[in-house]
Amino acid sequence: MKELRIHGRGGQGSVTAAELIATAAFEGGVSAQAFPMFGVERRGAPVQAFVRFADKKIRLRSQVYEPDYIIVQDSTLIADVNVFAGMKKGGIAIVNTAKGGGWTVPPGVRLITVDATGIALETLGVPITNTSLMGAFAAASGEITLEAIENAIRHRFSEELARKNIEAARRAYNLVKGAA
Amino acid sequence: MMRFIEGSLAVSDAVRMCRPDVVSAYPITPQTHIVESLAEMVANCTLDAEYITVESEFSALSACLGAVAAGSRAYSATSSQGLALMFEVCFNLAGMRLPMVMTIANRAISAPLSIWNDQQDSISLRDSGWLQFYAEDNQEAADLHYLAYKVAEDQKILLPAMVCFDGFILSHTYEPVDMPTQEEVDAYLPKFNPCQRLDAKDPISFGMFAFPEYYMEFRYAIDQALQQSREKIREAGKEFKEKFGRDYSALVEGYRLEDAETVLVAMGSLCGTAKDAIDEMRGAGRKVGLLKIRTYRPFPGEEVAAALKGAKRVAVLDKNISLGSKGAVGLEVKDVLYGSGIPVLDYIVGLGGRDMRKRDIERIVTLAEKGEGDLFYGLREEVA
Numbered sequence: 001m002k003e004l005r006i007h008g009r010g011g012q013g014s015v016t017a018a019e020l021i022a023t024a025a026f027e028g029g030v031s032a033q034a035f036p037m038f039g040v041e042r043r044g045a046p047v048q049a050f051v052r053f054a055d056k057k058i059r060l061r062s063q064v065y066e067p068d069y070i071i072v073q074d075s076t077l078i079a080d081v082n083v084f085a086g087m088k089k090g091g092i093a094i095v096n097t098a099k100g101g102g103w104t105v106p107p108g109v110r111l112i113t114v115d116a117t118g119i120a121l122e123t124l125g126v127p128i129t130n131t132s133l134m135g136a137f138a139a140a141s142g143e144i145t146l147e148a149i150e151n152a153i154r155h156r157f158s159e160e161l162a163r164k165n166i167e168a169a170r171r172a173y174n175l176v177k178g179a180a
Numbered sequence: 181m182m183r184f185i186e187g188s189l190a191v192s193d194a195v196r197m198c199r200p201d202v203v204s205a206y207p208i209t210p211q212t213h214i215v216e217s218l219a220e221m222v223a224n225c226t227l228d229a230e231y232i233t234v235e236s237e238f239s240a241l242s243a244c245l246g247a248v249a250a251g252s253r254a255y256s257a258t259s260s261q262g263l264a265l266m267f268e269v270c271f272n273l274a275g276m277r278l279p280m281v282m283t284i285a286n287r288a289i290s291a292p293l294s295i296w297n298d299q300q301d302s303i304s305l306r307d308s309g310w311l312q313f314y315a316e317d318n319q320e321a322a323d324l325h326y327l328a329y330k331v332a333e334d335q336k337i338l339l340p341a342m343v344c345f346d347g348f349i350l351s352h353t354y355e356p357v358d359m360p361t362q363e364e365v366d367a368y369l370p371k372f373n374p375c376q377r378l379d380a381k382d383p384i385s386f387g388m389f390a391f392p393e394y395y396m397e398f399r400y401a402i403d404q405a406l407q408q409s410r411e412k413i414r415e416a417g418k419e420f421k422e423k424f425g426r427d428y429s430a431l432v433e434g435y436r437l438e439d440a441e442t443v444l445v446a447m448g449s450l451c452g453t454a455k456d457a458i459d460e461m462r463g464a465g466r467k468v469g470l471l472k473i474r475t476y477r478p479f480p481g482e483e484v485a486a487a488l489k490g491a492k493r494v495a496v497l498d499k500n501i502s503l504g505s506k507g508a509v510g511l512e513v514k515d516v517l518y519g520s521g522i523p524v525l526d527y528i529v530g531l532g533g534r535d536m537r538k539r540d541i542e543r544i545v546t547l548a549e550k551g552e553g554d555l556f557y558g559l560r561e562e563v564a
Contacts, residue, residue, distance in 0.1 A: 018354075023184050027184070032184070033353060033354065034355075035352055038297075038348035059317070060452060060456045062453055062535050062537040062538065
């Protein structure tokens, strides 16, 4: 079983990202589970959402403490929240930043930075970074395909919004693939 | 069809396929998504029901009571304080022998205010005469609605039923759920056809006055119906397995009980985490198993006693506390095993959303092996 923890602020779409990533995994034939850190619904407050991937039915219900992957939607969180806490060796941390790193990550963890805010502003016109980071996650982790993400976005959003979000996911995907 | 769906929406879709005539509910976290979804279905004509909006949970359940008395299939859902406000109506539904189904998205009770999960809300209604089912996952949560209506509306039972699933932990989790077709549900769940109903042309009364010469017999009759409902649940579970493939023919479910020395007993979503913890402990050579209680009312005493008879010790995980006494499941298990010589240790866990991890289950097994129990597990150091 692999586990993903998404860190964001209320309003950045962390819960939606978890849902869409898990939906994409499910449609790819993987057993998946997505759930939010409950009860923190204030805009701007630190939030978490979780995804599990497995090849058999997922029974575990606790929160994710030792993630294989993390996504950080807002790098200003890193000063307040230990987003890297408990990460497994060989894990991947995807952080949204235009500045490119400088954080100390746990040993054996690969840090990938993406300017998801820049991509979101160019494609969507608003700084909602979840779909860009989903593309980056697909490219970095291989847990889900870009195609499955596109399908999940298509099911979730209206046509025009889906088109823009798919563009955002593709650009981040290609950026991370190109850097790898 | 297997769908990747939020727990609340799996429940609301299951309810839709049960074809309720009347839905009345008042939104409360974490039940809200269920009733929002049903209101939308009624507005979009995908559910042919009357959605009665009300100003409180007391009115919501009262509207349901009237609807069932008039011969309708009724549905409601609530959590925590909402259920507390329904307290009086809950007893009336059971007393008037009016069957309906209500989903409880289990949540802690104030004060202090907590929106997070434990099972204190529904456990506090354990004496109300309702059947109570507890779901481990969203598949069970959805499935138990079809089964609950079938058992509740049986002419020999005629009692309301709660389907309890852990708030947020299940209600807000997306996972795969196998949803049947409307035709399949129709073939399983017949139309509600009560032998008595309110009719202006042929007036009758429900829940009238009872003198001391008769009141006890009414209570006896409810108890008898609940006692007999065990067999109806088994029958309905067997038919469910034949039609849908999933087996609810027993009121409990054993997991790796063979040669288990320490047996955990739990209800609800905690059972999933416990099963994973048990697999790890078994891998390390520890003989541990789980008895999941799916039906808390009626309490399946005989099945529990039979499942636990080979255990060296029993560790009950209670997401509730009968303040001044012990956990409500622990008390039942102690009663069932009275005289057997098997020690029953009770652990109050996970109140108000305190997370339970695999390592917590393992630590509780270690405590039980040392004979340390009947305690609140995992209290903060400054309190403990």
